[in-house]
Amino acid sequence: MEHREKMNRNSMYFRFGVCIVTAFLSAVVLFVSLQSAGKALLDNYYIQSGYLQKENNRRLEAFQSFISKEKISIMDTDKIADWVKKQSVVSLQVYKGDTLLYDSDYPEGKNMPVFSFSGDYEDYEAYHLVQFIDQEGYVFLTGYYNQRFYTGITVASVLLSVLLLIGVVMREVHKVIRYICILNREIQILESGDLNYVITIQGKNELASMAEGLNSMRQSLREQMAGKEEAVRLNGKIITGMSHELRTPLTALMIYIEILRSNSQWDTEFIMTYIDKIEQKAREIKMLSDYIIAYSLEDKSAAIPEQDFEHRETGF
Template identity: 35%
Template sequence: MVSFLLSAALFLWLQATGEGLLEHYLTKSTFIEKQEKSAIPKFKTYVSEHHLSLKDHDQITAWVRDAKYISLYIYSNHKLLYSTDGYTSTAENQKVMLQPSLTHDPLLSNIEFADTTAQVYMEYFFEYKYYHVITILGVILSFLFFIVLVLFFINRKTSYIGVLENEIKILEGGNLTYPITMKGNDELSSLAESINEMRKSFIERLESEEQARVANSELVTAMSHDLRTPLTALVGYLDIIEYKKYQNNEALTKYIHSSREKAYQIKHLSDKLFEYFTVFNTEDNDLEFETYDGIQLMDQLMDEQFMLLENNGFQVEWEPGSIPFRMELHLISFRRVFDNIFSNIIKYADTADTVSIQYGITDRWLMIHIQNTIKTEAQEVHSTGIGLKTCQKIIGQHRGEIAFTRNGNQYSVNLRLLVNTAPTHT
């Protein structure tokens, strides 16, 4: 389309410029005048050489056709006998008379025919020939310009295709950081953009997989260390019991009790590990979300946790929200988050200080803040962080965010989740 429009514009410009130059030349030269003056002598020569009479219309017509750009009129006794406009020597047409005022016209010539003398009048249009030439040249040049433009644009596209081919080969070689060249705004540029987005997605996926691999490797290393300690102690206690190396029944009971504690510790770690891999191997689309009344659900979840905290000697400061809202979530997974959070509180928090819990709605976000004081003996405890990673994964699946912060002996959990605050009707 661009090539056609440019070619059409070029043709119009060539036509206007050529006609202007031709008109200027014709007005300044005697070229056309010379051609007009030579036309009558040429016709006289033709009539003389061929011994034409006024009845030889076909031969006269043949001369006019060869001469081109001439209109010929032949009169005899002031009557029109021949005309290139179609008049003949019929009785009706012979009534067309030559006006007496035209008998002395300088363009009117007497020519001797084989049968009589006649007056010949010619009209000339020689300049039309050159206007036609200008038009033909304009068409040819515009067409050639169109072809050149089309080939130019095709060459640009084929060159771009070659660039894309080379860049795709670079990506195939493993260099995914090489960017795809973006040119134009057509199907090829759209294809290049899609390839580039696919490249970025693949890089993100590889990075995510690498991060998961590193995290799993660190997790396995940490879990191996955490499992090895109680497992070694458990094996030692069982060996003492098996080979009866205890001193008395009281010592036996102590070893059995210690073995039981180590077995429960191993079970707790294995449950956490199983929970971690269950959550991380679950796709977001596999979770079936349901809608719940936010205030009722939060009251129910907190009541369950408050009972556990109070049974373990904690005091709770609770500030519930008052704005009605509804939330979509997978209840089992969401409950698991609170189980992990409050089990850590029971394990590491100081019962001498209050556990502060509050939530509210801010710009359609459910904001939950939980804070506690870490007990002294737990200050140096190094955890594998399986529970925290599990919570982050679950909240991420719910399109929310969770953050764990520690400031001295103060530990905080901040969770936010998108909810619907629109009023509901029952």
């Protein structure tokens, strides 16, 4: 059970799962950190530079120029709405006296809340007195000018977080692919016939188990080939010895025949003696030929032990 749990912890599935979870958590932490730091920097910049107030004043001047150029009356809410729509990030409210005439949050005028302003407009920084073509009116103007910067920070944070996530995962994938390339190259080395090359084993995952199997197969094949080479060497040595032994009785046989042929005056006993020797040598030749045939059929049980050739008599 412990071995199985250990293999599960070392498996590629488990490692990739841990890698993905780690990458996701790292990406979330990076996103939150970038968002917090970016917003803090922007807020500090807005406070220090007075950017929002300056932008409000610039948009208010643009609105006043629009009124003067187009001769807009305080009741001409349709044209005011068109101007606000072009600004996209501006929020505008127009008051006639203390009555709300236009609110950009309700551009069609539908369901616009009934609102009556009370108090002094000068007490509110965002309220400004604007000269329309027919009369003066108070305008509340502000904008979401910093929204695009906050959006930019969010987009940048998301992109960097995604890049971090992909980078962490791809780092693990790169390790696996690099190891697969190493194994592929080493398998090609084995295919070329170099069985002495040791397969690289990295880690304890499925690829490492495959590498161990390849090493065992390589070792087994090398031992089998070494055994075959040794068998071929021994067979060659034995067959060479058999050939030498076969020549010896053949030579003796030919000599005996020449002796008998050289003189026809030998007595019967002498002739029978040489006939017995010829028969003995013929039996030896037959025995050796049987051994050679047995070896050609790879019948190792019929083989002559190697030491027999070293101690066999070679005399006539």
